[in-house]
Amino acid sequence: MSLTFTVDPVLDPSLREGLLQLWTDVTNAGGAVGFVAPVTPDDVRPALDAQLAAVAGGGTRLVVGRDRDGAVAATAFLARNTHRLQLHWLWASTVMVHPRLQGEGHGRELMAATEAAARSLDGIDAIRLGCRGGLGLERFYASCGYKEVGRVPGAIRVAPGDDRDDVTMLLPLH
Numbered sequence: 001m002s003l004t005f006t007v008d009p010v011l012d013p014s015l016r017e018g019l020l021q022l023w024t025d026v027t028n029a030g031g032a033v034g035f036v037a038p039v040t041p042d043d044v045r046p047a048l049d050a051q052l053a054a055v056a057g058g059g060t061r062l063v064v065g066r067d068r069d070g071a072v073a074a075t076a077f078l079a080r081n082t083h084r085l086q087l088h089w090l091w092a093s094t095v096m097v098h099p100r101l102q103g104e105g106h107g108r109e110l111m112a113a114t115e116a117a118a119r120s121l122d123g124i125d126a127i128r129l130g131c132r133g134g135l136g137l138e139r140f141y142a143s144c145g146y147k148e149v150g151r152v153p154g155a156i157r158v159a160p161g162d163d164r165d166d167v168t169m170l171l172p173l174h
């Protein structure tokens, strides 16, 4: 099944609900998107509201992939920096594909749509993101053209005694 990607779609209640369910389902399937399973939609909602407020404010772009039925199946956020010396690159975050659709190439399509969204902005030279170590995600991002440029050992505590590296990946756009 192919997904249809849009950038900055209208933030209506059905999109909000779809994103909330996606983020909850991805987390509960073991995804590394800012939480540790198990979570409920109520656990995730404040983080989603903060991300969507940034989208509404214009500082962040939202990439959404929908399946044939229009259900929200994949998403990524692209945030501008506010620091005056770092305006030339963007942060990607909350990159996720619904568990029922993972492993079919949609993640790579999502990152291609995210890259295209970044390239459509003037003056953007790179996309940067941080990912949780120990899950093989570096290999996923490498398959999308990103290179590992840094790693902070043990910076992410997923549980007492289970610290993961915070791995920095970079995609230069020129």
Ligand SMILES: CC(C)(COP(=O)(O)OP(=O)(O)OC[C@H]1O[C@@H](n2cnc3c(N)ncnc32)[C@H](O)[C@@H]1OP(=O)(O)O)[C@@H](O)C(=O)NCCC(=O)NCCS
Residues within 6 Å of the ligand: 026, 030, 031, 032, 033, 094, 095, 096, 097, 098, 101, 102, 103, 104, 105, 106, 107, 108, 109, 130, 131, 132, 135, 136, 137, 138, 139, 140, 141, 143
């Ligand atoms: C990470 C994620 C977005 C990848 O999407 P996907 O649709 O499963 O990935 P694709 O099918 O497009 O895979 C592209 C390539 O990356 C590889 N890959 C995908 N997920 C991987 C993982 N977790 N570890 C290692 N390699 C992975 C695939 O094997 C494939 O490589 P190949 O072409 O050599 O076979 C998706 O698995 C996901 O949503 N995971 C949970 C959320 C998460 O952890 N997000 C990362 C936030 S930093």
